[in-house]
Amino acid sequence: MMHLGFIGIGAGAAAALLFASVTSGTWLSIPLFYLAPLPVLIAGLGWSHWAALAAALTGALALGATFGAIFILAFLATVGLPAWWLAYLAMLARPAGNGASALEWYPAGRLVVWSAVLAGLIVVAAIPNFGFDADTFRNSLHNVLTHVLRVESDASSDAPAGIPGVSDADRLIDLMVGAIPPAAAVLATITNLLNLWLAARIVKFSGLLKRPWPHLPSLTFPRALTAALVLAVILSFFSGLLGIVGGVMSASLLMAYGVLGLAVLHVITQGMDARLFVLGGVYAAVLVFGWPVLAICMLGLIETAIDLRARVARKRGPPALT
Numbered sequence: 001m002m003h004l005g006f007i008g009i010g011a012g013a014a015a016a017l018l019f020a021s022v023t024s025g026t027w028l029s030i031p032l033f034y035l036a037p038l039p040v041l042i043a044g045l046g047w048s049h050w051a052a053l054a055a056a057l058t059g060a061l062a063l064g065a066t067f068g069a070i071f072i073l074a075f076l077a078t079v080g081l082p083a084w085w086l087a088y089l090a091m092l093a094r095p096a097g098n099g100a101s102a103l104e105w106y107p108a109g110r111l112v113v114w115s116a117v118l119a120g121l122i123v124v125a126a127i128p129n130f131g132f133d134a135d136t137f138r139n140s141l142h143n144v145l146t147h148v149l150r151v152e153s154d155a156s157s158d159a160p161a162g163i164p165g166v167s168d169a170d171r172l173i174d175l176m177v178g179a180i181p182p183a184a185a186v187l188a189t190i191t192n193l194l195n196l197w198l199a200a201r202i203v204k205f206s207g208l209l210k211r212p213w214p215h216l217p218s219l220t221f222p223r224a225l226t227a228a229l230v231l232a233v234i235l236s237f238f239s240g241l242l243g244i245v246g247g248v249m250s251a252s253l254l255m256a257y258g259v260l261g262l263a264v265l266h267v268i269t270q271g272m273d274a275r276l277f278v279l280g281g282v283y284a285a286v287l288v289f290g291w292p293v294l295a296i297c298m299l300g301l302i303e304t305a306i307d308l309r310a311r312v313a314r315k316r317g318p319p320a321l322t
Contacts, residue, residue: 044087
């Protein structure tokens with residue numbers, strides 16, 4: 001048990017350094033900040049969820065001692081506890097129930113769902129920092145964006161012809177105020193998944209990963225997730241903070257279906273001569289343009305509704321005998 005504590009302390013120190021890098025204000029600090037959960041996840045996947053918990057607490061206490069008590073809550077809420085929980089679930093197993101010594105591991109699809117749910121909750125937890133009602137939240141976020149973008153409210157009358165004045169800038173910032181909460185949820189979902197995948201790869205490469213690597217194209221989601229997404233979408237049409245929360249959770253859950261859509265795409269393109277071209281084109285389009293991910297999300301929803309992978313498999317029939 002003692003060695004788990006030392007591993008947790010080391011991982012927590014690394015996570016705290018990555019988290020604190022954002023205080024430098026440099027562009028390099030942004031990717032480093034988003035990698036902060038990685039050491040906690042590595043400790044949890046490679047050794048034990050107790051090591052991950054020790055890392056979460058160590059990182060929080062180190063940041064609190066250096067920057068103040070608010071950093072304890074910020075680190076635990078956004079990095080430490082979500083990473084510990086994902087590591088705990090990833091290594092959760094039970095006997096397969098067939099009398100053999102095989103284990104049934106926590107499904108990879110549910111890990112994707114939890115990554116999305118935690119991402120949404122992280123963004124929702126950050127909303128009170130800007131206000132406890134919708135108007136205060138939007139005004140506070142508007143002021144922050146105005147300051148960051150160095151837009152002065154009295155510049156419109158002096159703006160030269162052909163250059164957008166403050167009215168145009170204000171309209172742009174208003175659009176950003178509406179888009180940032182769901183966009184932050186999507187980014188947090190992607191960050192959770194990338195960190196979990198990268199940590200698992202690192203631990204697997206080191207030979208410490210106890211669970212077998214899952215077959216990612218076979219991802220499945222619980223049926224209840226569709227109902228949760230529908231409820232979140234309905235809430236997003238409400239006014240006030242409830243609508244903002246609904247938009248955030250809708251975005252994070254929809255991103256989970258985007259991951260399922262990619263898994264479906266990998267399955268239904270098997271055997272195609274242009275498979276690499278199709279997959280490469282889809283990934284490139286998503287990375288460059290962003291919006292094609294909506295089509296991938298729809299593919300994931302269609303899979304949930306009609307079991308598209310099974311239909312394609314039945315249409316193909318059994319593999320030919322050689």
